[in-house]
Amino acid sequence: MNRAELADFLRRSRTRLSPADVGLAEGQRRRTPGLRREEVAQLAGMSTDYYTRLEQRRGSHPSRQMLTALARALRLTADERDHLFHLAGEEPPRPGTSSGHVRPGLLMILDRLHDLPAQVLSDWGEVLAQNAMAVALSGDNAGVNMIRRFFLEPASRTLLPAESHAQHARTHVATLRAVTGARPDDPGPAALVAELRAGSEEFAALWQEHEVVVRRAATKRFVHPVVGVLDLDCEVLTGDGHGQMLVVHSARPGTETYERLELLRVIGVQDLSPSDHGS
Template sequence: MDKQELAAFLRSRRERLRPEDVGLRSGPRRRTPGLRREEVAVLAHISTEYYIRLEQGTAPRPSSEVLAGIAGALRLTDAESSHLHVLAGTAPILTGLHRRDVRPSILALLERLPQTAAFVTSAAFEVLAWNDLAAALMEDFASLAPEDRNLARTAFLGPARSDVNLYGVSDAAEFRRHVVMELRAALARYPSDPAIADLVTELRDGSTEFARLWERHDVQSTPMLTKTFRHRTVGEITVDCDSLTLSDSDQHLVLYTAPQGSRDAEALALLNVLGIESVNAGRSR
C-alpha cells in the first residue's frame, strides 16, 4: 500500500468534483474547490474520520468494499478505479523489473509489415524493437544509445524545437499527457523497479511541464487514433495509430498505417524506398 500516493490521488479526484456532479447542492460559498471530505465519506458509506485519515496517509489498508464505495463516490472511471486498488494494495502488483526482452515472434512480425511503421515499447516508453519504416519515419534508433531510445525522455527532455524532439507530430501535447498517465500507472505496477522510479524523478526534475502534469494524478488517457508527421524529406504524412498490448510482457506494439491508395500511403511507400538514409540526410541539413 502506497499511503502517500493513495492520499494524493484521493485528494486530486475529490477536488475536481462539484457538489452538483454527485447530486448535492452547492450551498454556502466554499473556500476550497471540490467536494468536502465529509461529503465523500457519506457518499461512500464510511466514517468521515476514516476517510480523512486516508487522505492524510495514516489510515490502515482499506478493504475492497470500501474502495468500491470511494470509487463510486468520486465517480472514478474504470482505469482510475483500477489505479486506486493498485495504490491501496488490493490488486496484483508486478514485482521486480518491467520486461525489456521482445519475444522472437514479435521481432519477426515487425519485418513482415513492409507498408507499416511498427515498433515495440516497454512499460517505461523504451523503444525496444522497430522495423526500417519506423526508423525512417521517426528516428534512426540503431544509432542511439539505449537510454536515448526512450520516448518519454524525447518528449520532455529533447531539443527545444518540437519538430525535432517529437518527430514533427501533430499531437505533441496529447502525447505528453499520455506519457505522464502511463508512467504513473507503470510506477504503481512496478513499485520496486528503479528504472521506472528513476525515470519519473529525472523527468520531474528536468521538465516543469512533466512536473505540472504529474501533480494532476490523471491515469486514464485518450486513445490517439491518427497522427500527422511533418517529415523533412517527404512532407506531411497522416497515419492511423494502433497500439496493441502484449499482455505477457506488459509491452505495446505500435502500428502506423495509411489507407491503401491514399496520398499518405504513397508517402509511406516512398519513405520505405528511401529508407533510413532519408532521416539521416534530413537531420544533417
C-alpha cells in the first residue's frame, strides 16, 4: 500500500469535483475548490475521521468494498478506479465480474433526477447508488442486494401488494438465472444463488423451474406507509457490457399517483415511524 500516493490521489480527485457534480447543494462560498472531506466520507458511507486519516497517510488498509465506495463517491473512471486499487495494494476487479463500480456518467444522470425515484442496480440485484427520492420511496438500500432481502427477509415485502409477491419472486429468480448463465465465472451471482438455494425453500423450488428473463420496463405498484398506493412506470436503462442498470420510477401527470409522488417529494426522508403517524 503506497500511502503517500494514495493520499495524493484521493486529495486531487476530491478537489476537482464540485458539489453540483455529485448532486449536493453548493451552500456557502468555499475557500478551497472541490468537495470537503466530510462530503466525500458521506458519499462513500464511511466516517469523516477515517477518510481524513487516509488523506493524511495514516489510515489503515481500506477494504475492497471501501475502495469501490470511494471510487463511486469520487466519480472515478474505470481506469482511475483500477489505479486506486493498485495504490491500496489490491488487484482491481477482473473483467467479466461484478465490481460495483458505477460509471461517472450514470451517476451524473442519477444526481440530476431530483423529482423521480431512481437508483443504479447491478443485474443481480445489488443497489449501487440511490437518489433521495428512491430513499423516500423504499428506504436506504445502498449496498443491499434486493433479491437476497426479498427471499431472506419477508418483512421487506410489505412495500409490495401481497397479490404481487409470487410474480416478483418468479421474476427475481428468472433474472438471476439469466445472469449466472451469461457470466458463469462471476463469483458474486453464483454465491448468491448458493446462499438462497440453501436459505429459502421458495427460491429453491423456483430455481428448479429454470425460467429465464431479462429485466424490462414495467408498471409496478407500491404501498407506501404514508402516501398510500403508487402505480409507477418503471423504466430500465442499461449500458452495454457493464451489468448495471438505471431504474427510474415515474407517474403520469394528472393521475392520483402523480399527486402522491409529489407529496412524497415534499415529505422526503423524514422520520415516518408508526408512532409519528398516530401523534
